[in-house]
Amino acid sequence: MDVVSDAISVVHLGHPWSHRVRTRGSWCARLDPYDGAGFYVVLKGRCWLLPDGGAPVRLGVGDAVLLPHGAGHVIADSPVDAAVAQEKAVPFEQWLEETGPRALPDRDDTEMLCGKYWLDCSRIHPLVAELPEVVHLPHRVGGHLELRAAIDLLAGELDERQPGSCIALPSLLDLLLVYMIRSWMTETTSGAWPSALGDPVTAAALRALHSNPAAPWSNDRLAVETGVSRPTLARRFTTLVGRPPMAYLTWWRLILAATLLRDTPDTLAAIAGRVGYGSPYALSHAFQREFGTTPGRYRAQAADRSADRSVG
Incomplete structure (x- = not known):
């Protein structure tokens, strides 16, 4: 994607x-x-x-x-x-x-x-x-x-x-x-985002992270993927995207997890594997820190919102 x-x-x-x-x-x-x-x-x-x-x-x-x-x-x-x-x-x-x-x-x-x-x-x-x-x-x-x-x-x-x-x-x-x-x-x-996607280094980094968010990415590995030094990647990515590469990856993984909780019946363990977390516990902890609620409550609330739209 x-x-x-x-x-x-x-x-x-x-x-x-x-x-x-x-x-x-x-x-x-x-x-x-x-x-x-x-x-x-x-x-x-x-x-x-x-x-x-x-x-x-x-x-x-x-x-x-x-x-x-x-x-x-x-x-x-x-x-x-x-x-x-x-x-x-x-x-x-x-x-x-x-x-x-x-x-x-x-x-x-x-x-x-x-x-x-x-x-x-x-x-x-x-x-x-x-x-x-x-x-x-x-x-x-x-x-x-x-x-x-x-x-x-x-x-x-x-x-x-x-x-x-x-x-x-x-x-x-x-x-x-x-x-x-x-x-x-x-x-x-x-x-800002047209500029980010128009910058060859930042665009290449974003493309890599979005193509395989579950991969064991690091700043060094991403720098190799984009063909520039780690400081150059960090400077250009952070300036254009608004957050460092690994912070953006963490946020994006949690957004994907929320989407899977909303749209699929997959277990938390399966979702954790798909978005790059080693265990359901690690994902649950990060998810609650980002969204202020547990994955289970988030899924239930999403189901309630979907039911309300169907009735309306």
């Missing part, structure tokens, strides 16, 4: 949700904050995104926007202020029910794709945490070709459900999330 794939996988829960909407005239909808990420892609017309506490974002044809931290927001036909939005906005779910495809599309319609990804925000990777509240990816001719292709495929799949849609739709939505994060990484000039 690579860092971006791992960063998404450890927080991703269940199947994403998507909808195609068509609306016209004056409209305004409100979505409250939630544990997850949301997106909009404008297929026709234009609209405005008004994030809580942020500047309005004008969205035109082909624009994509990702809200990676589930920020509350208003989506509207015009840049209304907060007071007007509070009065006019209908709940998002109600708006969706009112904006299904019409039999006779009008040239003044606004059409868009929207969706949600459910995320476990208790164990978010710093690469995902670093994403801004709003990632706006304006349409540019010749830009973000992979993202454009994913949008076209997703729109086509939502237009007409074909055999295999139950697999195709969530897969395309996951692909869309990856491409939106990729596009942000290629455009940002201030992100």
Whole structure:
């Protein structure tokens, strides 16, 4: 696994949700904050995104926007202020029910794709945490070709459900999330993690640790793997990642252990072996120090949260 794939996988829960909407005239909808990420892609017309506490974002044809931290927001036909939005906005779910495809599309319609990804925000990777509240990816001719292709495929799949849609739709939505994060990484000039993954030494070290986190890594072994001296590795890695290589490895092993506790029925002993701990006791001690709870309680709480989402 690579860092971006791992960063998404450890927080991703269940199947994403998507909808195609068509609306016209004056409209305004409100979505409250939630544990997850949301997106909009404008297929026709234009609209405005008004994030809580942020500047309005004008969205035109082909624009994509990702809200990676589930920020509350208003989506509207015009840049209304907060007071007007509070009065006019209908709940998002109600708006969706009112904006299904019409039999006779009008040239003044606004059409868009929207969706949600459910995320476990208790164990978010710093690469995902670093994403801004709003990632706006304006349409540019010749830009973000992979993202454009994913949008076209997703729109086509939502237009007409074909055999295999139950697999195709969530897969395309996951692909869309990856491409939106990729596009942000290629455009940002201030992100620490794009810099870390753009540095050949730090990227090589991260790739090694993520490829085999259970290996008996040491600073010396990792330095040999990356082809630089131990002091050079420590300096570059710590500067770009924010913690030394072995501290990052310890944290990542515990994040993986938490993911396995949440998603598998594996015993603590099996999980300890998979993430590089010599015994269940050693893993349990480190886990409680990091998360403030035992692995058993963490697994039970994760199961309760999953049951609550299923009921909701």
